[in-house]
Amino acid sequence: MSKLTVVGKELYMNDEPIQLISGAIHYFRIVPEYWEDRLLKLKACGFNCVETYIPWNLHEPKEGEFNFRGIADVERFIRIAERLGLYVIVRPSPYICAEWEFGGLPSWLLADRNMRLRSYHEAYLEKVDNYYDVLLEKLKPLQQTNGGPIIAMQIENEYGSYGNDKKYLTYIKEAMVKRDIDVLLFTSDGPTDLMLQGGTVDNTLATVNFGSRPVESFAKLHEHFPNTPNIVMEYWNGWFDHWGEQHHQRDSQDAADTFAEMLQSGASVNFYMFHGGTNFGFYNGANFDENYQPTVTSYDYDCPLSETGDLTPKFHAVREAIAKHKALGELELPEPIPKKDYGTVQMTESIKLFDALTQISKPVRKTHPETMEQLGQDYGFVLYRTNVKGPLGEVPVTIQDVRDRALVFVNQEFKGVIDRWNNNTLMIEVPEEGVQLDLLVENMGRINYGPLLNDPKGITEGVRVERQFIFDFEIYTLPMDNLEKLSYDKTETFAQENPTFYRGTFGVDDIGDTFVELSGWKKGIVLINGFNLGRYWEIGPQQTLYLPGPLLKKGTNELVIFDLHGQQKAEVALIDTHKLG
CATH class of the missing domain: 2.60.120.260 (Galactose-binding domain-like)
Structure with missing residues (x-):
């Protein structure tokens, strides 16, 4: 059976050199009825491969309960790609980033306040093993070595941007190998010394991720791995949006010219993204630079295909770049999907929410305001209710600390917002008879990248009136x-x-x-x-x-x-x- 292999500085398939022109399409950001439409457009643009992440939190939403139906039917997505004549690259690493909630990690990991993520921590690795027992068994028959379309799989994702635990990386690699994953394995990291030192694994293909300056980026890769092919696993031709920002756009010709430069040099390229799709539900992630930055629902990413699957100017510029590199023939597209004004x-x-509470939630009493994960909840909102005795006059209420945004109510009257943007205190009036204090906390998306990845939601420490912590809470979980x-x-x-x-x-x-x-x-x-x-x-x-x-x-x-x-x-x-x- 044919297998993608590395021979010196080239990729080979069936004893012939091959240049992969791949595009990222995330099945979990597209309704299944449109998977074929998007993949047909990828092929029509001149690509020979599709790449996708696999988000753990979608497939094991509750520990030990697995979901591979509907939008989570990754096997069906891969088989459609195979039927259309596309190779498939799969990135099933426990962590995916992807501007996806918690980087694809399941929220229930954080119910254990001692959990250590993405490292050789036995409690974490046990959870990964249980997930891999199920997931990799489904991917195994889809491998190229078993007659399927999957030609390569990723071990971990941009790990050098997070840590340097080689024992952990080796464990993940061996976890895949011992479950009969025998296609080409790889890592992908940013083109810096720190990232390549921390994120790569011995005897495993190293690739790089970047959006510009390919000559410099590949040169850095070769400083660490002199005898390796030029492969960019994420060529960032667009970007994502946070709430409160401008919509990101990159000049189409600029993106296509950089792409053409890499094609002409013989590099294999994975377009991130070719088609972005949508962060349906509560699956948007968040970043933290100087402040917390939640990502919007749209994952349009300024792609060759828009969020709705329409061809953009970037599609035509990219196709033209490929057409100068290899013969494509006439552009053939599926039937357009109509847009309707209803x-x-x-x-x-x-x-009102206060009237609906008992219809959709059963309160629990807790001494402390526990986190969403401790309450067995993944996404949505939590309402924390307590009573404050009077008289106190005007006093500050502080949430220590809130993840991510709380509406404050006194006797069910709105008083203001406390959030994690340096806004953790609000003044309220507490008369002699006391007040009922309600705090409606919204999880706006767990951080998906960087050192603050461990991001439990709700109220993580406590609630204070002035300097005094308040205890005895009635808590309503609201996963919606x-x-x-x-x-x-x-x-x-x-x-x-x-x-x-x-x-x-x-x-x-x-x-x-x-x-x-x-x-x-x-x-x-x-x-x-x-x-x-x-x-x-x-x-x-x-x-x-x-x-x-x-x-x-x-x-x-x-x-x-x-x-x-x-x-x-x-x-x-x-x-x-x-x-x-």
């Missing part, structure tokens, strides 16, 4: 995965700053892609027929949520919105244009 949806029913239990009333005009669920319905005759425009809404989430589309926030840059047609059905469809701060008018528009900038 008009205005009236959110005719609603229920059971909203079908809600009983709504007719929508009325509520006081602003009152978290509320809204429900509306609309009819569909012809199904197509559409976009939820939320003019006048502040911050929250949107669900369509029970599927969580993701977050919105008025600070942008994202102004609409992409709603893929396969999530709709002919006839009546249900739209549910949970808004944290109230709205100007209880309606939304379903339009045919995406607004990212």
